[in-house]
Amino acid sequence: MKALVLRRAVNVAVTVACGAMVVFAVAPLGSLLWLVVSKGVAGLSLSFFTALPTPVGEPGGGVGNAILGTAMLVGLACLVGLPLGIGAGVFLAERGDGPFGRAVRFTAEVFSGVPSIVIGIVAYGIVVVAMRRFSMIAGALALALLMVPTLARSTEELVRLVPGTLREASLALGVPAWKTSLRVVLRTAAGGILTAVLLAIARAAGETAPLLFTSLNNQYWNVRPDQPTASLTVQIFNYAISPYEDWHQKAWSAALVLLLLVGSLNLLARLALRRSAAGGRA
Amino acid sequence: MNGPIKLRVERLQARFGDHHVLRDVTLEVPASSVMAVIGPSGCGKSTFLRCLNRMHELVPGASSEGGVYLDGEDLYRRGVDPVLLRRRVGMVFQRPNPFPTMSIRDNVAAGLKLNGFRGRLDDVVERCLRQAALWDEVKDRLRAPATSLSGGQQQRLCIARALAVEPEVLLMDEPASALDPVATAKIEELMHELKERYTIVIVTHNMQQAARVSDRTAFFYMGELVEAGATEKIFTNPTEQRTEDYVTGKFG
Amino acid sequence: MTTAHTDKAYDRELQELRDKLLAMGGKIEAAIAGSVRSITERDPELARRIKSADAEVNRLEVEIDDACRRLLALRQPAASDLRFITTALKIVTDLERMGDLAVNVADRALDLHQAPPLGPLHDLTSLAEAAEAQLAKALDAFVQRDAARAEEVIRGDELLDALYLKIFNELLALMMEDSRAIRRATALMFAAKHLERFGDHAINVAEMVVYMVRGTDVRHPRSRLAP
Numbered sequence: 040m041k042a043l044v045l046r047r048a049v050n051v052a053v054t055v056a057c058g059a060m061v062v063f064a065v066a067p068l069g070s071l072l073w074l075v076v077s078k079g080v081a082g083l084s085l086s087f088f089t090a091l092p093t094p095v096g097e098p099g100g101g102v103g104n105a106i107l108g109t110a111m112l113v114g115l116a117c118l119v120g121l122p123l124g125i126g127a128g129v130f131l132a133e134r135g136d137g138p139f140g141r142a143v144r145f146t147a148e149v150f151s152g153v154p155s156i157v158i159g160i161v162a163y164g165i166v167v168v169a170m171r172r173f174s175m176i177a178g179a180l181a182l183a184l185l186m187v188p189t190l191a192r193s194t195e196e197l198v199r200l201v202p203g204t205l206r207e208a209s210l211a212l213g214v215p216a217w218k219t220s221l222r223v224v225l226r227t228a229a230g231g232i233l234t235a236v237l238l239a240i241a242r243a244a245g246e247t248a249p250l251l252f253t254s255l256n257n258q259y260w261n262v263r264p265d266q267p268t269a270s271l272t273v274q275i276f277n278y279a280i281s282p283y284e285d286w287h288q289k290a291w292s293a294a295l296v297l298l299l300l301v302g303s304l305n306l307l308a309r310l311a312l313r314r315s316a317a318g319g320r321a
Numbered sequence: 322m323n324g325p326i327k328l329r330v331e332r333l334q335a336r337f338g339d340h341h342v343l344r345d346v347t348l349e350v351p352a353s354s355v356m357a358v359i360g361p362s363g364c365g366k367s368t369f370l371r372c373l374n375r376m377h378e379l380v381p382g383a384s385s386e387g388g389v390y391l392d393g394e395d396l397y398r399r400g401v402d403p404v405l406l407r408r409r410v411g412m413v414f415q416r417p418n419p420f421p422t423m424s425i426r427d428n429v430a431a432g433l434k435l436n437g438f439r440g441r442l443d444d445v446v447e448r449c450l451r452q453a454a455l456w457d458e459v460k461d462r463l464r465a466p467a468t469s470l471s472g473g474q475q476q477r478l479c480i481a482r483a484l485a486v487e488p489e490v491l492l493m494d495e496p497a498s499a500l501d502p503v504a505t506a507k508i509e510e511l512m513h514e515l516k517e518r519y520t521i522v523i524v525t526h527n528m529q530q531a532a533r534v535s536d537r538t539a540f541f542y543m544g545e546l547v548e549a550g551a552t553e554k555i556f557t558n559p560t561e562q563r564t565e566d567y568v569t570g571k572f573g
Numbered sequence: 574m575t576t577a578h579t580d581k582a583y584d585r586e587l588q589e590l591r592d593k594l595l596a597m598g599g600k601i602e603a604a605i606a607g608s609v610r611s612i613t614e615r616d617p618e619l620a621r622r623i624k625s626a627d628a629e630v631n632r633l634e635v636e637i638d639d640a641c642r643r644l645l646a647l648r649q650p651a652a653s654d655l656r657f658i659t660t661a662l663k664i665v666t667d668l669e670r671m672g673d674l675a676v677n678v679a680d681r682a683l684d685l686h687q688a689p690p691l692g693p694l695h696d697l698t699s700l701a702e703a704a705e706a707q708l709a710k711a712l713d714a715f716v717q718r719d720a721a722r723a724e725e726v727i728r729g730d731e732l733l734d735a736l737y738l739k740i741f742n743e744l745l746a747l748m749m750e751d752s753r754a755i756r757r758a759t760a761l762m763f764a765a766k767h768l769e770r771f772g773d774h775a776i777n778v779a780e781m782v783v784y785m786v787r788g789t790d791v792r793h794p795r796s797r798l799a800p
Contacts, residue, residue, distance in 0.1 A: 136381075204418040208479070211376060212432035212486055213408030222435055226422050529649055556651045558788030568651045570583070571576045 072298070079295030082288045088296070092258055092274070095283050102293045104260045106300070108175075108269040111262065112254060113243050115179030120186035120243075121236060125225075127187065128194020128232075133220055135195070144195075151188035158184050159249030167253060175261070175268040178254025182243040189242075193235035197228040230312055237308045241301045247272040271297045327352035327520040328373065328490060333387035335368050335377055342368045346387070346546045348539055350490075355512055355521045357535035357552065359528060361567065364541040366524045370492050373522065374410040375403040391490070408436070411488035415495040417475035419467035419482070426463040428478055432486040445485055453481035454511050473504025480511065484519075491515065493523040497530065509534045528568060532556050540564045583648055590640050590661055591716070597633040597668050598712040600626065602705055604675035605771060609701035611682040612764060613694050620679040620686075630672035637665045653785075660785040664715070667774040671708065674767045674774075681764040691757045696743065697765060700736040704768045707733065707775035714779060720786040726779035727791075733772035740765045 086101050093100030127147065131140055162181035167173055201224050209219040225232070255267035256277065271293055278290035328350040335343035343365045350356045358366045371377040372385055375396065389396045396406055419428045427434070429449050430442045446463070450456040455477040459470070467478060476496060483491060493512075497505040512521055512534050525531050531538055532552060539549035540563075548561045559565050566572055578584045604623050611620040641662045644650060650658055685691075707726055714723035744758045744765075783791045 202418070204414060204416060205420060207376070207412075207414060208418045208420070208482075209431075209435070210379065211374065211407055211412035211414075212435070212482070213404050213406075214432070214435045215404050218435055223420060223431075227420070229422070528651070532651075557655060559652055565652050566576060569654045570578050570580060570651075572579060 075291065075295050075298055078288075078291035080292075082292030083295065087292060091260070092269075092289075095281075095286065100289070102269075102271060102274055102289075102296060104257065105269040105271045105274040105293065106296065107260065107262075108254070108257065109244055109271045109297075109300075112175060112178045112182060112250070112268060112270055113240055115175065115264065116182035116186060116243050117236075117240065119179065120183035120190065120239070123183070124187040124190030124239070125194050125232060125236075127191035129198055129220060129225060131191065131195040132198035133224075144192075147188040147191045150184070151192065154248075155185055155246050156248035156251075159251060159253055162249060162253045170265065172265065173253060173255035173267040175254055175264045175266065178250045178268060178270070179264075181249035181253045182246060185246060185249065186239040186243055190235055190239050193238075194228075194232055197231040197235065198224055200231070201227045233308060233312055237305060241305065244301055245272060245297065247276050251276075271300075325352050326350065327392065328522070329388075329390040329393075330373075331388040331390070333369070333372055333385065333389065335365070335372055335385040336383065337380065338382040342544050343372070343385075344544045346541075348546060348549055350520060350522060351537070352520050353516055353518070354536040355516050355523060355534055357531035357538045358522065358524045358541060359526070359531050359538060359567075360541035360547075361572065362526070363543075365544040366541045367494055369541065370412075370494055370522060370524050373490070373492055374407050374412055376407070376412065378403070408432075408486045409488055410490045410492060411483035411486060412492045412494065413476070413479050413483050413496050416499050417472060417479050419470075419475050419478050421466070421468050423467060424464045425459050425467050425470070425478060428467045429481045429485050431482060436486070446481075449481040449485045450478075452484050452515065453477045454507065454514070455481055471504070473500050473507060476500060476504070476508060477511065480508075484515075488519065490520045490522065493521065495524055495526065498526065505530070528556075540567060542567070586640070586644060586648075587654065587657065590637065590644070590658070593633060593637050593640065594661055594664065594668075595712065595716065597630060597637065597665070598708065600630055600633070601668055601672050601675060602708055602712075604630070604672060605678070605701065605705050605708070605768075608675045608678035608682065609698065609764075609768070611679055612685060612761075613698055615682075615686055615690065617683055617686045620682040623679040624676050627672050627676045630669060634665050634669040637661060641665075656785045656788060660715075660781045663781050664778050667777045671771055671774045674771045677767045678764050681760045681767070684760045685757060688757050691747075691754060691761065694761070696736065696740045697761065697768075700733065700740060700765060700768045703729075703733050703736060704771045704775065707772050708778070711775045711778040711782065714782045715785075718782075718786050720783050723779040723782040723786070727776055727783075730772060730776050733769055737765055737769040 084101075086099060088101060088106065089103040090099060090101030091104055092102065127143065131144055131147075134140060135144060159181050162177050162184065166177035166180055170177070205223060205227060206219055209223040210216065214223070250270050250273050254270060254273075256273045257267045257269040261268050275290050275293045275297070278286040278293060281287070326349045328348075330346055330348045333343060333346040334341070346369060348356075358369060360366050368377060373389055373396075377383050377385055385397070387397070391406075391409065395401070396410075420431055423431060426443075426446050429446045430438075433442065433445060447456060447460075450459065455474060458474060459465075459478075462469075467475065470478060476499075480491075480496075497508045500508065509530065512523070515521060516536075523531075523534065535552045537549065538552045538555045540547045540555065540559075540561075542563055548555065548559055548564045550560070554560075555564060556568060559568060578587075604626060607619055608623045610616065611623065641658050644658050648654070707729055710722060710729070711726045713719070714726065741762060744762050748755045748758045777792075780792045783789070
């Protein structure tokens with residue numbers, strides 16, 4: 040009887056401790072969100088989303104070009120990074136047990152630990168110097184280099200999780216191995232891969248350092264890939280380190296915009312995932 | 322049943338690296354019959370089955386020698402495409418493995434769709450589901466996910482999927498071992514119907530099941546084919562002492 | 574039996590079945606010997622004892638049938654075990670009939686005791702000894718799983734038939750000579766017939782033993798004595 044009371048007491052104590060730790064973990068996140076929302080909402084308006092930045096002191100202005108820039112940079116990065124990353128992941132999972140596979144895996148692990156500013160320097164050295172100008176391409180490449188290693192490793196894990204019995208079932212139907220990998224295995228792992236992709240995009244959208252000396256910044260609208268481009272993160276950086284009060288306000292608002300964009304992208308994808316999961320599972 | 326021979330195996334050997342798993346197996350399977358392959362765990366019966374549709378060689382380090390003749394044609398001859406071969410020799414596995422992201426209909430049609438079939442899939446789907454004795458249970462929910470079916474239904478779905486590519490031989494690796502007795506009985510009844518159009522080779526560790534469903538039985542022990550013959554003879558008066566001992570429960 | 578079943582309880586059940594059959598066979602051997610002695614020694618008490626002992630034999634038949642059914646239902650026997658159990662099922666029927674035949678002979682003893690003796694009965698004794706020997710040999714073949722010995726039993730039926738014919742003719746002659754002897758001679762003739770039928774059942778047992786050991790059914794005259 041005493042043992043039972045003791046056990047119950049320990050149970051309650053540990054539960055309380057875990058709950059406390061959850062609070063400690065979530066509290067900073069919550070307070071961060073609260074801070075950004077409360078400080079940023081003041082500067083939000085429709086024009087903030089669509090207008091170009093204005094010089095100091097002038098009223099109005101917005102981060103329209105930065106939103107477009109971030110979208111295009113991330114979009115270009117995905118164009119390169121997604122096929123490369125997912126492809127590498129599939130290769131590592133299906134055929135990555137030999138020496139070449141081990142080398143690729145090692146490279147991916149090393150790269151995923153490299154600081155993002157170093158990646159930026161690499162992109163500077165490769166693209167900016169060659170093109171003799173800062174450009175959207177350089178920025179996109181830097182972001183892609185950030186996305187690929189983690190995407191590859193996540194994809195590999197997810198593909199390995201697909202039961203071997205599914206592969207066997209497909210092969211036994213007389214489906215060639217490459218088609219099995221693509222249209223059966225990949226399709227089964229698609230849900231998890233989508234999550235990994237979202238995470239990669241969110242990270243790319245939130246990077247500042249690699250963009251500082253690749254895509255630089257731009258005060259005007261730009262859709263040409265060979266020109267410097269504005270991005271939300273760099274714009275926030277510029278506004279934040281300035282000595283002007285109204286620019287600080289703009290920094291908070293721009294941060295809120297970035298959070299909203301990434302957050303809604305996440306939500307959209309989760310909804311899409313749930314719909315496809317409901318169709319394929321339940 | 323004493324008709325033409327569909328599958329002939331001649332001096333088949335199989336290895337995993339240095340491990341010699343099958344030795345000198347020679348066997349004939351008549352067309353439109355059911356051959357049961359029995360034996361204790363580790364005797365090589367699953368390996369044998371996988372040699373028949375060349376899935377054994379997909380395991381890294383695996384190798385095999387000898388001949389497997391389908392209608393007289395050597396499946397291991399140079400130039401034979403294993404992928405095409407597997408459309409003539411289909412396989413159903415121990416645990417039901419429908420594709421989880423696809424509906425019932427898409428699962429049955431998977432073999433065809435993935436291989437570029439362009440005809441009317443719905444007819445094929447219905448035909449195969451009827452052959453697998455599953456049509457009546459699922460005809461109103463063909464778009465439902467395959468994973469919403471019970472274990473026994475999923476296994477029949479896998480059988481329908483295998484039948485959709487119109488194989489000549491159906492290999493079954495302990496198809497009912499993960500199912501309850503009622504589902505097992507349905508699968509056994511199914512085999513009875515299917516054997517009119519297909520030749521079936523079933524691996525089972527359940528001797529009573531082998532006795533119920535098969536026309537001929539082959540007993541494997543430690544990689545060797547000990548005895549093969551009419552099922553009735555194997556279970557009432559086998560020739561080899563080892564067969565006698567296994568069948569009466571003296572070991573294994 | 575070379576090796577034992579993995580399930581030791583199964584082994585024990587099969588052994589018990591074997592023991593019961595042998596016990597039944599033993600009782601019947603004693604019964605037929607005793608019943609003929611009750612004729613030759615004119616012992617009605619012995620005859621009555623033989624008759625009441627048949628209840629034991631019948632009880633064993635029911636027990637053996639039950640045991641066989643139980644084994645079939647619960648053990649799904651195969652190969653040699655299956656042949657053994659189905660043999661047991663068939664043998665027990667023959668054995669029970671043989672027990673009834675011993676009772677019939679005892680009844681004839683009681684009939685004959687009413688009247689004065691008819692003369693020396695060497696041949697009847699010989700016939701009885703031969704029939705008893707047939708059963709003993711068949712049971713031996715069963716225990717030893719000896720198909721050759723079982724085949725000897727099958728061939729030995731000729732001797733019994735010859736002995737019976739001799740007795741029959743002798744008694745017929747006796748009846749034709751002396752009409753007062755008819756009642757007693759008829760009783761003796763019946764006794765001899767019972768013994769001959771006893772021998773036939775021993776053949777049935779032997780044929781089933783051949784099937785049990787070899788797996789071939791030798792029961793029909795066309796296929797007597799396996800190649």
